[in-house]
Amino acid sequence: MKTYDGPASDHFNGLHFFDPDGAPPKPLRELLRWQLGGGRQRAKWPMWAPSPHADIPPERIEGDNVRLSFVGHASWLIQAGGLNILVDPVWSMRVSPVAWAGPKRHNDPGIAFEKLPKIDVVLVSHGHYDHLDIATLSRLTKNFAPRVVTPLGNDVTMRSRDSTIKVEAFDWHDRVELGGGIAVHLVPTRHWTARGMFDRNKALWASFVLETPAGKIYVVCDSGYGDGRHFRRVADKHGPLRLAILPIGAYEPRWFMRDQHMNPEDAVKALLDCGAEQALGHHHGTFQLTDEAIDAPAKALVEALDAAKIPQERFVAMKPGQVVEI
Template sequence: MPITRRRLLGFLTGAFAAVGVPTVWISRMKTYDGPISDHFDGERFFDADGMPPKSLAEVLRWQFGERKRAAWPEWVTNAHADTPPPRVEGSKVRLSYVGHASWLIQTAGLNILVDPVWSMRASPLSFAGPKRRCDPGIAFDALPKIDVVLVSHGHYDHLDIATLSRLSAKFSPRVITPLGNDITMRDADDAIKAEAFDWQDRVALGDGVAVTLVATRHWSARGLFDRNKALWASFVLETPAGKLYIVCDSGYGDGTHFRRVAEAHGPLRLAILPIGAYEPRWFMLDQHMNPEDAVQAFADCGAAQALGHHYGTFQLTDEAIDAPVIALGEALDQAKVPRERFTALKPGQVFEV
């Protein structure tokens, strides 16, 4: 089949969205300007225990030289659809899986969204890039009043300006995000009430609930020339039922990041860990865990329970749509961990602590 300009654009957008590089070749966005630290050199953020992102040459090698992409269904009809209550009071935590890395967490009278993406594509373009393969587990109009939004980093499958603008127009929530991503949000829509924080910053959310931003093995970008000019993070959410460790995107490495969270923030009641977007391993190893990695991360962080996410909604990488869930079960069996301790919900399913 000949490579037309439109087909090339679609290929590149799909490939680059998985690693944070869209077809906006020159980023004109404003970027973070702040003091030098142990993870910011005055121009870019870095992780002394991480790995730099793959080069453009490696992206092209994967996309055009070695890609073996499994076929996904064009659309999957959800078996579940959640209609959340207006609030959840007391010590209970109610977690509703929206899809990909998006969650609604309700506790202590607060409604918190994590990495909300209701758009049809994880892309800056409406006609190219990874396309949603199932409805969100909660219809946007069924959302209760949202008080707080947590956005982990700037990749398009996590920081979705269109969704943040809709949330801001309807609910005007606080948006908590790592340094630099607030600039991206406000540059697109100054109505987004973005607040930016560094690793280890603890932010009170109200009613005894707080969130701490912690280092994670990943990186960030919105264009070719703004790589790591905004920070990325995972979250430790303090709730009346215990601490929730929310990892939206991460490689495993040697497990340092997970063990540090256990040491600094344990005991953890629940870990939300990514299990998808991991093939081919030579390309994705440093930035996305596979299910075997996620089971080891579960052991390292010491959480009592785990939930898997970051799979089955957008085809970012090469594995089949059901491969992460199958491989998770096999990895749990191999590690002799009961499958009920680490489950992967479907969009619209609910888990309560």
């Protein structure tokens, strides 16, 4: 089934999207080798690992300030210019095609859904279940009817499940005005997407660069590092960056995950490549998607920063409910 119907381009061949500077997803046999092969060392996470933080955000943030609240995994509330923007919102208990199996939460969202202010805009980076959560999007639509901005093809995924979602789809390098002096650029990222076994890369994936009154914020929801060219290109085209939100988890085993997820050492390289003044680490500690321990990304980030002689305060691993203001 075709998810996106549009002209071919330098990253779309008429049926599948691709990254000219990336790597295709691993074939099924490699997935089975990881999941079922002998010698797998999967760390055991605690059943529940509550965050010491919980946020009740204000209704709006006006003026030149930006307030960022970490919901968990890759979900954020960004408040700026009088707008309330959610990134990859997931309030569901599982990130899976079914409600009874698949990766399950190990802590509550950093903001209780009932404590959300009115949501104006939602950004959805790609179609993987830990980023595109139809149940949450439907709930947001029912309560707030926000504008949903996503890369090409993911609009079809959303509408096929809930026709009331107010979704708009855009291509890499598009700039979208959101209002209040805020705009978002969709930029290439080293990843892929699918909802099942037969729709790999039939929708597009992206990272975001937000123009805000406090400067540009680079939001990377999922990415491998590769040779770093994606991050250097963002620096060249969109710099200087005030802040980068970078993934630091879901990276073991490296032979399988390297092309699609960064580890903390990669994330530190990405920070240096994109040149952001400061970085926040996410995509860790909520859903066990891979083999590393729940606290391994935060510990490895400290070591990677020390090795690169970067001050610890420049790149902080976030916990759900933590807030940063710039």
